[in-house]
Amino acid sequence: MNRPLPALSLALAATVFAAGAVRAQAERSCAPRETVVERLSQIYGESRRAFGLSSDNRVMELFASDSTGSWTLIVTLPDGLACLVSAGEAFEEAGKPAAPAGEGA
Helix, strand or coil: CCCHHHHHHHHHHHHHHHHHHHHHHHHHCEEEHHHHHHHHHHHHCCEEEEEEECCCCCEEEEEECCCCCCEEEEEECCCCEEEEEEEECCCCCCCCCCCCCCCCC
């Protein structure tokens, strides 16, 4: 019966450590939007392909490169700080969706 307290303490410490690591990683993955966009262009040859606005006024942007297939998804906060959400390779544009049946092209 005395074991749950140390185990709980260890679990709590691990959670706090993990939360700190995530916060530190997020801080390294964010920069002013202008800086992020410039680096995506210069280093990866990526340009903006799509964007959208969330209900909390954050802007989601997808950048990609036709020549390398690399892609990056960022979110820009209202204060202008842009954060990396995800990145990958093998980007392909899906093209425009077909018009629903009965509608003109």
